[in-house]
Amino acid sequence: MKTAVALIAAGLVAILLGIGFRTVWAPPETLSASYSAGESTAPVTVIEPAVFGVHDERVDISVEADGEFLLAVGRAGDVEAWVGEAAHTAISAVDGGQLQAEIVEGEAEVPNPAGSDLWVSEETANGSTEHRWIEPAEGEWSILLAADGKQPAPATVTVSWPNDSSTPWSMVLFIIGALLAVLGLALAVLARRGGSDAGGPDAGSRIGHPEAAVAGASAGSAAGQRVRGRAETVAGRLVKPVFAVAAAGALAATVLQPARAAESSAASSEAGTAYPVLLDGQLNRILDSVAAAVAAGDSAQDAKELTSRVGGSALTLREANYAVRAENSDVAAPAPVAAEPLRTAMVSTTASWPRTAVAVTQGKDNQVPQVIVLSQGGPRENYKMVEAVQMLPGTTFPQVASEAGGTAAVAPDAADGLLHAPKDALELLAANLNGGKNADKVAKNTFTDQIRSFQDAQVKANENADITFSRKVAPDSVRALKTADGGAMVFGYISNVMSSVPAEPGATVELSDEFATLAGERSTTSGVDVTYGESVAVYVPPTGAKEPVSVIGVAQDLVDAKIK
Incomplete structure (x- = not known):
């Protein structure tokens, strides 16, 4: 019993x-860990990827600050590159119920990070904010906190997540x-x-x-x-x-x-996996900003309106066009730039700078699709349109889709499985445009036909002048991205100088209105150098292919005229 x-x-x-x-004795439904840097004066705070791994489903970030601040989400490598040598608070992990952090010494001030193209998303708050962490895409991500780059960044952070209360x-x-x-x-x-x-x-x-x-x-x-x-x-x-x-x-x-x-x-x-340097939302936002800047510049015919979002040959061609049109209204305006509809895109997976992205769009005012080449010079710079070329009739943009969502960049002087290195391919085209060389290496196209017709016409029309043409590829302009078939799309700028000198001593060379506008003279007895800019997009096949280099798109305009 x-x-x-x-x-x-x-x-x-x-x-x-x-x-x-x-x-x-039931466990709490939510766990949390906090950190406060107290009197930290660092202009940036970074919440690193390991913090978000504390829970698979839900992580909430609470931030407190004195005044307004920015919370930006970016790839971990991009955030690290943007911070660079700046002093910052690095919140690295959760351990023992506490957020682990380190204050890194460095530059006391940084540029205001608001509006950077590196951020997938950003939000501003005043005093405090609650942010529900959602991973934007595969890969490692960080959160950057900052005031204006000069004032101390928020450094009071609490991370909370659901507890296993079973x-x-x-x-x-x-x-x-x-x-x-x-x-x-x-x-x-x-x-x-x-x-x-x-x-x-x-x-x-x-x-x-x-x-x-x-x-x-x-x-x-x-x-x-x-x-x-x-x-x-x-x-x-x-x-x-x-x-x-x-x-x-x-x-x-x-x-x-x-x-x-x-x-x-x-x-x-999987941390070493290469991811596209831009997500779709970032690319669309950049294209909208570029299109707005170009529209403002074209409307005012003022290159200053372009500089925030336009650079390289795209800026050179438009700036010269504005100058000529200011004196001669008969000169055609450059083709407008449209952000949508977006037909296809190429985004580099190469994390180093400069970075390249390409968009093919065709707005209602574009007769043919337009290839927009975007370049980012460094982590603290925004993307700029460096080329805008019109696709030639009858051409097809190569297939660019890839499983990873992006494509690798190719160095200008690297063959990398290609029939020609990118810079070499442009040199072949330049020689072909000059005098018809490399006809077996460059496919026949309407651009070369028009250029040769123009050049022949100039020679015949100027009996009192000796005219020659010389082209040079601008080395810094060459950019290339791999296509799905192992080939590459190559983009670059060719400077074409038409040199005109009197056929006999004392003879006079008359300048057209466009040439005179840029040269500042109506005629010359010493000669004149007229420069045309030629932005080109060409397709280079992979090694072993039988087809030659193909010209996909071009943009050409008068750039300069100088009396010798």
């Missing part, structure tokens, strides 16, 4: 413990408690039945026979022992599986931990 009572009591205790684990041991305790209680009750019933048999009708007949009474008692005791022994055996058989289940649960919990560690290790092994 004592054993039964003990089992029932143990069962009730186990059940009460199970209830306690689900109520009084209590599997409470259910185990409920089961064990219930089994123990039932077993105790069963033993109590068996014990009570044994007591009734000892005091039954046979008991009276044993009173006059002590030996029988003793024998009966002895038999009763033995029977009691046998019953108790069977009950304990049953208890052992019932309780052992319960502890086996509990042990299996503990083992499962132990086995799961290495599995998660292996998962984390596999994830970090």
Whole structure:
């Protein structure tokens, strides 16, 4: 009977413990970790990728500051590159319920990071903000916090995430408690039945026979022992599986931990994967900004309106066009730049700078599709349109889709599996435009036909002048991105100088209105150099291909005229 009572009591205790684990001792639903840099004067705070890995599903970032500040999300490498040598607070991980951080010494001021093309998203807040972390795409991401680049950055950060508030041991305790209680009750019933048999009708007949009474008692005791022994055996058989289940649960919990560690290790092994340097949203935002700057410049015929978003040959050609049109309204305006509809795009996966992205658009005012080449010179610079060429009739832009969502850049002087290195391909085209060389290496196209017709016409129309043409590829303008078939799209700028000198000493060379506008003279007896800019987009096939280099698009305009 004592054993039964003990089992029932143990069962009730186990059940009460199970209830306690689900109520009084239940774990919190949310965990958090905080950090405050106190009097830090660093202009930037960076929350690094490991912080967001504290939970797979949800991480909330709380930031407190004095005044307005920026919260920007960017690829971890981009954020690191933007910060550069600046002093900053690096919040690196969660350990022991605390955010681990380090204050890195460096530059006391940085440019205002607001509006950088590196950020996938950004938001401004005043005093405090709550940010629900959502990974923008595959890869490692960081959060950058800053005021204006001069004032101290926010450095009071709290990270919170859901806790595993499940209590599997409470259910185990409920089961064990219930089994123990039932077993105790069963033993109590068996014990009570044994007591009734000892005091039954046979008991009276044993009173006059002590030996029988003793024998009966002895038999009763033995029977009691046998019953108790069977009950304990049953208890052992019932309780052992319960502890086996509990042990299996503990083992499962132990086995799961290495599995998660292996998962984390596999994830970090993918850190070397090349990702496109721009997501779709970033590219669209940049194109909108470029199109707005070009529209403002074209409307005012003022190159100053372009400089925030236009550079390279695109700026050179438009700037010269504005100057000529200011004096001669008959000169055609350059083709407008449209941000949409976006027909296709090429985005580099090469993380180093300068970076390149290409968009093919055709707005309502564009007769043919336009290839817009964007370049970012460094992490603290924004992308600028460096070329805008019109696709030639009958041409097709190569397939650029790739599984990774981007494509590798090719160095100007590297063949990299191509029929020609990018710069060499442009040199072939330049020689072909000059005098028809390399006809077997450059596919026939309408641009070269028009150029040769123009050049022949200039020679015939100027009997009193000797005219020659020379072209030079601008080395810094060459950019190339791989296509899906292993070839590459190559973009660059060719400077074409038409030199005109009098055929005889003392003869006069008359200048056209456009030439005179740039040269500042109507005629010359010493000669004139007229420069045309030729932005080109060509396709270079992969090594082993039989087809030659193809001209896909061009933009040409008068750039300069100088008296010799």
